[in-house]
Structure formats: C-alpha cells, structure tokens
Amino acid sequence: MGVVVLIFYIFSLLFFLFYSLLQGHILLAYKALKAKKNVTCDPDIELSNYPAVTIQLPIFNERYVASRLLDAIAHIDYPKQCIDIQVLDDSTDDTGTIVASQVTLLKQQGFHIEHITRSNREGFKAGALKAGLESAKGEFIAIFDADFIPCPLFLKKTLCWFEQATIGVVQTRWGHINRNFSLLTKLQAMALDAHFSMEQSVRDANNYFLNFNGTAGVWRKSCILDAGNWKGNTLTEDLDLSYRAQLKGWKIKYLEDVVSPAELPVNISAIRSQQFRWTKGGAQNFLLNAKKIRQSNITKTQKLQALYHLFNSTTFVIVFLMAVVSIPVMMLYGHEQSNELLRNIGLVFLLPTLILFLYYSVPYFSIEKGNKNFLTYLYHFFFFMVFMMGLSLSNTIAVIEAYLGIQSSFIRTPKFNIGSEDKKSVKNIYIRKKMSVLNLLEGLFAIVFMLAVGYELYHEIYGFLYFHLTLALGFSTFFILTLKEYFNTAK
Known part of the structure; x- marks a missing residue:
C-alpha cells in the first residue's frame, strides 16, 4: 500500500512539474515577444469609418x-x-x-x-x-x-x-x-x-x-x-x-x-465563488470541446496548447490529491535514513515552485511598478502560493462536479464600488454568508496540515515542510476569513 501511495505522489509531482514547465515556456515566449516591436493600430488613421x-x-x-x-x-x-x-x-x-x-x-x-x-x-x-x-x-x-x-x-x-x-x-x-x-x-x-x-x-x-x-x-x-x-x-x-x-x-x-x-x-466568499465558477466552467469546456479539438484540422501544436488551456483547471485536483497523499508519504518515508532520495522527495515540489516564482515576477515588476523590490515580491509570492493552496479544496470540488455533470447556478460576484484608497471596512447587502461543509473541511485540513508541520519540525523532516506550511496557512486563512465574514454578516 505504501508503494502505491508513493507512486501516486510521484505522479502528482511530475504532473505539477510538467504544468510549471508549460508556464515556463510561456514565460520564455513572452520574453522573446517583448523583444520585438509591438504592432499596434492607430485608431485615428485606421478606423476608416464608424x-x-x-x-x-x-x-x-x-x-x-x-x-x-x-x-x-x-x-x-x-x-x-x-x-x-x-x-x-x-x-x-x-x-x-x-x-x-x-x-x-x-x-x-x-x-x-x-x-x-x-x-x-x-x-x-x-x-x-x-x-x-x-x-x-x-x-x-x-x-x-x-x-x-x-x-x-x-x-x-x-x-x-x-x-x-x-x-x-x-x-x-x-x-x-x-x-x-x-x-x-x-x-x-x-x-x-x-x-x-x-x-x-x-x-x-x-x-x-x-x-x-x-x-x-x-x-x-x-x-x-x-x-x-x-x-x-x-x-x-x-x-x-x-x-x-x-x-x-x-x-x-x-x-x-x-x-x-x-x-x-x-x-473571501466572493473570491471563492468566482474561482469556483471559473474553474468548473473550464472543466466543463474541456469535456465539451476536447474531442472537437482533437478531430479538428488545426496543427498539432495548436491542439496541444488548446487542450492544455482547457485542462488547466484540473491542476487543482492534482495539487489537492498530492497534498492529501503527501502526509502518508512523509510518515512512511520521511524517516528513511538509509535513502536520502526518499527522505527528501518532497523537495521536488520546490522546482516547479521556482519556475512559478520566475513566471509571476515578470508582470509583478512590469505592471503598476510603484514601491516594489525583490523582498516585496518574495513576500507576495509566498502568500500567493498560500492563497492558491487555500483554494485547492474548493476548486477540486468544482472540477469534480464538472466531470460528474453536476449543474449549478451562475453565482454573481458582489461588487462594492471601491478603489485602492477606500476604507478597509466595507458593507454589502448581497453578502449572506452561511457556514458550509466546505468551510468546515477547510478548517479540518488546516488542523491536519498544522499538525503535519509540527511533526516535521519535531522529527527534523524538512522535505515536505514548505508544501505543508503553505497548505496549513492557506486553509487556515480561508477558514478564519470565512468565519469572520459569517459573524460580521450575522450581526
């Protein structure tokens, strides 16, 4: 059984690595693109009529x-x-x-x-x-x-x-x-x-x-x-x-x-529901269009990129399942003193993380430059990974629902009419937050991964520490902010 869990974990890691390499390809292609002169149209010249x-x-x-x-x-x-x-x-x-x-x-x-x-x-x-x-x-x-x-x-x-x-x-x-x-x-x-x-x-x-x-x-x-x-x-x-x-x-x-x-x-509830809708919709479109893409007369590269584009949302399922099986893998092989590879296999997660670190740095420093430096990016990227891990359970459910054909309503995202300088405390009559099973599961997973982090620190098992720390903080953040929102709207 332990070998099966290890194989699944390695498969998940390799998939995540493959996904990050595709992101890396986009990064390199974008760098090459920006080195060329942009082609634009001058509306005053080229708009010949209205x-x-x-x-x-x-x-x-x-x-x-x-x-x-x-x-x-x-x-x-x-x-x-x-x-x-x-x-x-x-x-x-x-x-x-x-x-x-x-x-x-x-x-x-x-x-x-x-x-x-x-x-x-x-x-x-x-x-x-x-x-x-x-x-x-x-x-x-x-x-x-x-x-x-x-x-x-x-x-x-x-x-x-x-x-x-x-x-x-x-x-x-x-x-x-x-x-x-x-x-x-x-x-x-x-x-x-x-x-x-x-x-x-x-x-x-x-x-x-x-x-x-x-x-x-x-x-x-x-x-x-x-x-x-x-x-x-x-x-x-x-x-x-x-x-x-x-x-x-x-x-x-x-x-x-x-x-x-x-x-x-x-x-937080608006963010979660918006991400749920986008993720589920992406998976629904993969089911609808994958066969049409494969049978179309576009090039093989276009087919690969189109399928990757639509399959993108399924990455959350792989990451969440990798998170779940990483705990038994850590318990079974984290103490393996005779095999350093097995003991530190969790460190492989850092390679795709590094690629994503480079990927997100480009727009971070090129848009809204302001007061940004390497340390501010390091801070924001760490919490970006925490944020994405916190979404992994909700988005996994979204993908599974799509693949099972479970229909759900189009839930609008509440707007507040605010800018960056507006006050931090905002009210909105459209927020009617209720605690759900999903929220309780996020709280449960927060506890599980916090215990895993504590166990790893105590036993000096560092291969899985970063991954489990981002998961613990991610689920904790979503659970606490949801709880706070629930009590605020209940007043």
Whole structure:
C-alpha cells in the first residue's frame, strides 16, 4: 500500500512539474515577444469609418456599481448615432429603479439606450446576451460587466482591428482599480496580470487558441451567430463561445496595451465563488470541446496548447490529491535514513515552485511598478502560493462536479464600488454568508496540515515542510476569513 501511495505522489509531482514547465515556456515566449516591436493600430488613421456598435451591459443586482458603469459608457468617444446601448437587467432588487432613472437621463442626452428586463434568468448571463442580440442593431457587439470602467477611447482602439476579416473578437487587458486595497486584492491581481499580460499575449502571437474573457472585449456579430450563439450549458459561456468560434476558423485578437479597469472582489466568499465558477466552467469546456479539438484540422501544436488551456483547471485536483497523499508519504518515508532520495522527495515540489516564482515576477515588476523590490515580491509570492493552496479544496470540488455533470447556478460576484484608497471596512447587502461543509473541511485540513508541520519540525523532516506550511496557512486563512465574514454578516 505504501508503494502505491508513493507512486501516486510521484505522479502528482511530475504532473505539477510538467504544468510549471508549460508556464515556463510561456514565460520564455513572452520574453522573446517583448523583444520585438509591438504592432499596434492607430485608431485615428485606421478606423476608416464608424461602424454601428451595440454595447451590451449584462447586470444582475448591481445597486453599487450600475451608475458608475453607465457613466463610463456615456463618456466613450464615439459618435452617438453609431452606438446602440443595451442594459440587460435581470435584477430582482432596486437596481432596476437605479438603471431606469439613469437610462432616462442618457436618452435626454441623445443616446440610443434600452433597458431590457426578463421575467426569468434562463441561461443566466449567456441567456441575457442572447436575448439582447436578437434586437442588437450593431455590426459589432461590445460587452462590459458591471464592475468595469471602460476608457473613452475603448471602441476606437479595438474596432480598427476588425479591418482584418478573419478577426471575430478583440479582447483587452483587465486593469484593477482596487489592486492595493488589501493583500487579497494584490494576490488576485498577480494571478490575473500573469494571465492577461503573458499567457494571452503569447497565445495571440503564436496563433494558439485563446479566450474572450467575458467582458472588456468586442465581438463581430456575424462571428457570434456563425459559432452558434451564446449557450448557457456551462458556467463560462465566454470560453465556450470562444472555442466554438475559433474551431470555425475565426481569430481572437488580444490587445495587451489597451487596459479596461475593473474592480476585484474584496471578500473571501466572493473570491471563492468566482474561482469556483471559473474553474468548473473550464472543466466543463474541456469535456465539451476536447474531442472537437482533437478531430479538428488545426496543427498539432495548436491542439496541444488548446487542450492544455482547457485542462488547466484540473491542476487543482492534482495539487489537492498530492497534498492529501503527501502526509502518508512523509510518515512512511520521511524517516528513511538509509535513502536520502526518499527522505527528501518532497523537495521536488520546490522546482516547479521556482519556475512559478520566475513566471509571476515578470508582470509583478512590469505592471503598476510603484514601491516594489525583490523582498516585496518574495513576500507576495509566498502568500500567493498560500492563497492558491487555500483554494485547492474548493476548486477540486468544482472540477469534480464538472466531470460528474453536476449543474449549478451562475453565482454573481458582489461588487462594492471601491478603489485602492477606500476604507478597509466595507458593507454589502448581497453578502449572506452561511457556514458550509466546505468551510468546515477547510478548517479540518488546516488542523491536519498544522499538525503535519509540527511533526516535521519535531522529527527534523524538512522535505515536505514548505508544501505543508503553505497548505496549513492557506486553509487556515480561508477558514478564519470565512468565519469572520459569517459573524460580521450575522450581526
């Protein structure tokens, strides 16, 4: 039995190493890409006309940010007669009243804007987008979630790329208006910056499949229809439509230098639910599209990269299972004085960690430079690993549910309308936190891995110490912050 556990642990380590090597490949490719001159389009020169654009704003119970979003849309630099705005409002609270009032004001200012409501949330966000598309007048469809604040030149900087007939989507980079609000927002920004600055850029430059990120992008309407329109059978309708479009031959253009600011989640339950949705949706799309990718006529490299892209979320399952079996491996082989390799096998975890350390350092130092140095990065990277380990149980459940075909609702992420300098104590009526079995399991695993760390220190078994320490701190952090949130909302 001990040998079986050891073999599974080694397999998990090798998988994690393979994953980190793929990340390392993206890092090297990005470095090579940045050494070349960026190709950009000048909107003042290349936008030969002003095509009709429909701006879709899907919202659900967004009383804190709906007005901010509509204010930003009203300041977009584009002829009013060429813009058709749709507020796709599925709200069940007073958001509808707030939106209706602002829509009236914008109509008085000469905007063509509709406040579209539905009697049900069938298909969730995908259903709202599809319903709005039926009456959309634009040749192009720009989409913004409620927490985004598009810049005035957004349309001019994106539409010029559609001069290329094969481009079906243009995606911009997400910015973070509350990046420095807390350690949690800084850690989320680290993950998103790596995805948007490096992964999306490399995929775009090498003609790999990439994805529209659900917001802050523009679709060619004919591309949406040709790819089969929006579907609500996954939790990441954006990823699903992106792959169906690319399998049809359409291209997605990614613009790293065009930034669309947005608000990051600030409370632990919102972060967990958002990550759960993204992770489960990724696994659902792997099931939906893996066979289509293998049977397509794209190159072998494109197939490998596409499958890796969709399989990415399953990494959490491997890491969590590796964590679980690492304890019996440590107990069985950590005392193995006659075999140093077995005694210190846990140290292999440090190699992929080092690769990830280098990977995340690039966007960390190139975006929002500020007061950063090696020590601040070391601090943030350590807690980034703690953060990801804390998510491993929840995201593992998300992947398993996807593979078992278990359906779940599209849970929106609460927004607060805050920036980096706002007060740290915030209230939100949408937070209704209840303790769940998942939260209790996180507390249990926190205790298990804290005991493992204590055992290793006492017996001088250092091979597994870093891994178990990040797990202990990760699960402890999520459990304690959830408990704190529960008592705050119970008042």
